[in-house]
Amino acid sequence: MALMLLCPGQGNQHPAMFERLVDEPAARPVLEMASERLGLDLRRLGGPDDRLDYADNRTAQILLTAHCLALHAVLGKETGDICIGYSVGEIAALACAGGLDPLAAFDVIDARVRCMDEASRASGIEQGMMAVIGLPLARIIAFAEGAGLAVAIVNGPDHVVLGGPAETLAGIEGALVAQGARTVKRLPVRVASHTRFIAAAGPAFRAVLEGAPLHRTRKYMLSGIDGRSIASPADAVEALAEQLHTRLDFRRCLEMAGERGARCAVEIGPGHSLTRLCAEILPDVPVRPFEDFRSTSGLLKWIERAQQAG
Incomplete structure (x- = not known):
């Protein structure tokens, strides 16, 4: 039974987002990488020394990517058959699909943020x-x-x-x-992603992606632009660069995932925004967000039951 992994975009990050992951040994390497990038131990997120601006473009993208990759490491790298991401979530989805290793994913995130912020500043408007x-x-x-x-x-x-x-x-x-x-x-x-207002970001990010250590995906990955398949490095370069300044049709992406055989789904980032969208677009596909569970073991049990029921 095909399990779909949903990687959310910005707006879902919050101070308590790593509470159920910080003590998971398998999550530690990813959380340490993200902590180094942010200059704050993610185990202390929300504490008195937390000075993070959660709406900052770079901070948000690193946090979201870290959560998805850390939880996927706990679930097991072979967990999931279809991977889709919402906006920045496509970087995490590519990593979960086997197209990018976690360290390289954070390098790509830093470059993505830089391209977006430079294009936004160049527009001359807030x-x-x-x-x-x-x-x-x-x-x-x-x-x-x-x-x-x-x-x-x-x-x-x-x-x-x-x-x-x-x-x-x-x-x-x-x-x-x-x-x-x-x-x-x-x-x-604070950036008008997926619009003409940051059109300059696409070509700049494409140049970065062309030099990134991308691999052919081991799982199905679908583009948020229109649900097209992303399999080869060339596919990833095209889709991830284009999506920075191109309208996303996430409804279409979910519909295509259903056609690809998705029969249950898990939102592996913080929040439940994609859970709601999936339930609306694919009402016959059981879907749960990680934040519904008290632990990763609870999520793993649900996945096992959902797959057996299918």
């Missing part, structure tokens, strides 16, 4: 992102274009993430609610 739920897709696309924004991610038929100038995002919240949006929420992100 950027941000906003989740909007409750308006038909065609309508919100037209609204965004009219307001000078971009649809960065499609999560469902009435669920999108917008990106663009922070000032514009702040000015349209009332208008979106007035048009019938159920949810209008600014995200703790």
Whole structure:
């Protein structure tokens, strides 16, 4: 029975995210690598000496990648048959699929952040992102274009993430609610990822990826852009560079995972945002987030039961 691993994107990081992983021996190498990058022992996250800015682009991406890779190490590197990632989660998904080792993954994350931040600064505007739920897709696309924004991610038929100038995002919240949006929420992100506003980031990151130690994946990995398969290093270079400034259709990615045979799924990063999306798009696929469990052993038991039931 095909198990799908879901690697979330920015906005899910929080101070307590590693509480159930810090004492796991298999997680230690990954957590030590991430701690060195951040200059803070992740075992002390949320403590009195924690001065991390959780909305900072680099901090968030390292934390999310560390959680996914640490939990995957605990579950076992052969755990999972299909790997998909949401935004920065695609780097962790590639590593889980066997296309990148953990140390190289953190090097790639640092380069990704640098490319994104440089492109954002070069735009000359303060950027941000906003989740909007409750308006038909065609309508919100037209609204965004009219307001000078971009649809960065499609999560469902009435669920999108917008990106663009922070000032514009702040000015349209009332208008979106007035048009019938159920949810209008600014995200703790300061770069308009997956939009034209950081178009320069794609070519710069491509140059980095072309020199990275990428491998052919051992598991199915699907691109968040449109659900295309990522197998070869060339596939990974193309998809991961393109996604920085291209709209993601995560709904399509989940649909393609279902067609590939996903029969149960686990969100291996912090939070439960992808669990909700998976349950909406693939209602027949049992899905749970790691944060539902008190321990990794509890998650492993659930995976075993779910696969036996299938």
